[in-house]
Amino acid sequence: MNGDWLLRGRDGRLSVYQSSGDAVLCRAESAPGGPWTGPRKVGGEQKLHPVPALGQGADGYTHLVSWRPTGKGESGLVHSTHFRAHLAALDWSPVGHPDKKGDRTGQPAVAVDAQGRAHVFVRNKGGGVSMLTQKEKGGWEPWRDLGGKGVQDGLAAVTGESGRVELYAAGPEGLPYWRQEAPGAQPVLQETLKAPVRPGTLYALATSAASTTLYYTGTDGELCAWRPGGKPVTLLTAAGHGPVSAVRCDLDGHDCTLLAQRSAAGRVAFAAYPTELESAGAWWTESGPRLTVDARVSLTTDEDGRVVAATLSPSIGQLLLTRRKPEPGLALEAWRTV
Structure with missing residues (x-):
């Protein structure tokens, strides 16, 4: 999955999304903090290609985008909205192709603005980024080419606290960064950070009213944090490969x-x-047991503000979960299989 796959809905229930064969499955708590339901297919019986993308709005609704096969050597993007994790999601709806037609061009990314409109980003055949924006009252705007050159898979889309959508990418020239200058406007390329980046390691998080922070791993293996307009800061050596997951939380009264x-x-x-x-x-x-090589980690907070962490190992279908204990510090409960 591209994007956070452990989410908290507006009703406080946690849900997990996972790619399984030619489908996307969802599991959810039956009540906040309660037992979990079994996996259910999202969006009907449409067959999908792997690596769907997720984005969640301030309204708690989850938007999913994936490629689907449309013919020999041909694919198109489809979109679904999941309003409540314990209810059925909307059926997958075709939203087109950044180049009008052709095969898959890259992994999509999704962000949702303050008005609840999904913004879909994906590489196009020219190596740049194309964007599709949902209209506030239904339907979609035309595809827009945002530019870019040699953009790699692993786009990081994020919505700032202002409700405006931002996008980070990695390419041969470094890290290009796009930002909306007004709600509903087309994101504009703001700057490109000249930095050597490991492909597939980008993760973006809203960290203040004015800024989002991009986390990425450099080619030297160091995990860095960058806020546009400033210089990147080396945090520590990356613990492993792939992107980190990140969440803002209250720890003993500190942000x-x-x-x-x-x-x-x-x-x-x-x-x-x-x-x-x-x-x-x-x-x-x-923390926790040894995981399979394909295991990924995701973070969120529950309705009480406690940190929740989940790991998903697609090769063995294993989902593990832990929460922060209700005590000072960052002590975690024992990991348990869901």
């Missing part, structure tokens, strides 16, 4: 950012620091 990543040793590594104060330093602490 902190918690990072998680599958470590090279196969366990989940956590690191926390005061939000936007990278100079305070951070260090990894490992």
Whole structure:
């Protein structure tokens, strides 16, 4: 999945989305903090290609986008909205192709603005980024070409606290960054950070009223944090490969950012620091059992503000979950199979 796949709905229930064969499955709590339901297929019987994308709006609704086969060597993008995790999602609806027709061009990414409109980003055949925006009262605007060159898979779309959508990408020239200058406007390329980046390691998080922070791993293996308009800061050596997951949370009365990543040793590594104060330093602490190589980690907070972490191992279908204990510090409950 591209995007956060452990989410909290507007009713406080947690849900998990996973790609399974030619479908997307969802599991959810039967009530906040309660037992979990079994997996249910999202969006009907439409067959999908792997690696769908997710985005969640301030209204708690989840937007999903995926490629579907439309013919020999041909694919198109489809969209679904899931209003409540314990209810059926809308059926997959075709939304087109960035080049009008052709095969898959890259992994999509989704962000949802303050008005609840989904913004879909995907590479086009020219190596740049194309965007599709949902209309506020239904339907979609035309595809727009945002530019870019040699853009790699693993786009990171994020909505700032202002409700405006932003996009980060990686390419041969570094990290291009696009931002909406007004609600509903086309994101504009603001700057490109000249930095060597490992492909597939981008993760973006809203960290203040004015800023979003991009986390990425450099080619030297160091995990860096960058806020556009400033210089990147090296946080610590990446615990493993792939992107981190991050969440803002209250730790003993302090606004902190918690990072998680599958470590090279196969366990989940956590690191926390005061939000936007990278100079305070951070260090990894490992937790839980050894995971499969394909395991991914996701973070959120529950309706009580407690951190929740989940790991998903697609190769063995294993979902593990833990929460922060209701006590000072960052002590976690024992990991349990869901």
